[in-house]
Amino acid sequence: MRKGRLGITASILAVTMLMAACSSGNGNGGAAATNGGTSEPTAAASAETGAPAADPVKLTLWTFVQQHADFYSFMANEWNKNNPEQPIELDAQTIPYDDMHTRLLLALQSNEGAPDLVDIEQSKFPNFMKGQVQLAELNDIIDPEIPNIVKSRVDIYSKDGKYYGVDMHVGATVMYYNKELMDKAGVNPDDIKLWSDVEKYGKTVVEKTGVPFITFEGAGNWSWWPAINQLKSDQVGPDGEITVDDPRNIEAMTFFKKLVDEKIAAVSPGVGHDTPEYKAFMNGSGAASVFMPFWFMNRFTDEMPDLKGKMIIRPMPAWEEGGNRSAGMGGTGLSITVQTKNLELSKKFLAYAKLSKDGNIQVWKQLGMDPIRTEVWSDPAMAEPNKFTDYFGTDIFKTLTEIKDEIYPVNIRETSPVVFDAVRNEIVPKIFQFNEDPATVIKDVAAKLRKDTGK
Secondary structure, X not given: OXXXXXXXXXXXXXXXXXXXOHHHHHOOOOOOOOXXXXXXXXXXXXXXXXXXXXXXXXXXXXXXXXXXXXXXXXXXXXXXXXXXXXXEEEEEEEOOHXXXXXXXXXXXXXXXXXOOEEEEEOOOHHHHOOOOOOEOOOHHHHHHHHHHEOOHHHHOOEEOXXXXXXXXXXXXXXXXXXXXXXXXXXXXXXXOOEHHHHHXXXXXXXXXXXXXXXXXXXXXXXXXXXXXXHOOOOOEOOOOOEXXXXXXXXXHHHHHHHHHHOOOEEEOHHHOOOOHHHHXXXXXXXXXXXXXXXXXXXXXXXXXXHHOOOEEEEOOOEOOOOOOOOOEOOOXXXXXXXXXXXXXXXXXXXXXXXXXXXXXXXXXXXXXXXXXXXXXXXXXXXXXXXXXXXXXXXXHHHHHHHHOOOOOOOOOOOOHHHHHHHHHHHHHHHHHHOOOOHHHHHHHHHHHHHHHHOO
């Protein structure tokens, strides 16, 4: 995304402003907070292990999600307990989504002011792969772990065989059902196996409860993208070619528009699922279901407290018998910038927080996300009670295990940012907010994208 100096900087700022923020309603990160967290290395850790105390090394980390900052601060404290000879003082700063990515691009281009570590959202990542990459190569810590992790969750942060980031989660998309509303309508969520069942049972839910069965985003990508991924389609092809207007994509969007027209579905308040308006709406039992990635669980627990004990998690409906019932959506790669003066220690901490077994267990315990290290999915620690099992029930990982092999890869390429921007800010709003014909809108935007990108 970033370029440099006056003319180049101006062009970067323009590009960045065009990109929709995934976090404030339309992206992986969720609503960004304004404060971060700092680890607190103390002499107590050394006293516990008998190792001599050492002066902590300060590492700065930027993220755009407060929950991520809290997680990294927690892991820094855990690191200090286990590594008193190499303590770190982690300054985890939470910066609003667009501001953070813009500041990072400018800092990398100017060779000044970048943090040691940084969360980069997957749809923005291709902008950091242009030209000479200003992120540190991570193959020495990632390659040994490839057999133990979901490889696609590091592949999306790679270029020419070199890895530059490690994801926080798999991002399996699931259905979140309001069981209280479903019971009121006399509909069993386990009977909803296909998208055609959504139309069939959705009508009953609307009639019996007076609320929409499901919601779709009105200016985002979290409704359309996972649905077409289930069909083994995408918005960008393997070589970056524009595939927005693939017939499968048009078919899915046309069906969703039909559900809205039939009042079975509604456009989400705030036009995105990760917005304050939507969360207030859902917290008041405004709709019977929504499909979002696993990482959305902590939005429920932290921001929709009145639904505790009412929500359950199930696989997405498939488009046809035997079809995929999930999609791996969203992602944030933790990277190290080349400006760090503590590269090896930064790598050690990144590996501890994002690749180790203990770190992956804490991804679940602290964030309610589906860890990329698959062995932990069946670890007894994952069955221990926590705020997520208290909220959703104890069968969360049963659902994840059931759908883990039904996730089709996504393509994140150089053209992805501009395509995602067009989807969020043109295609979806025109169809769901302005009631335009799906096929016409999608084909027109695809043609413009091909002209603009040469793809």
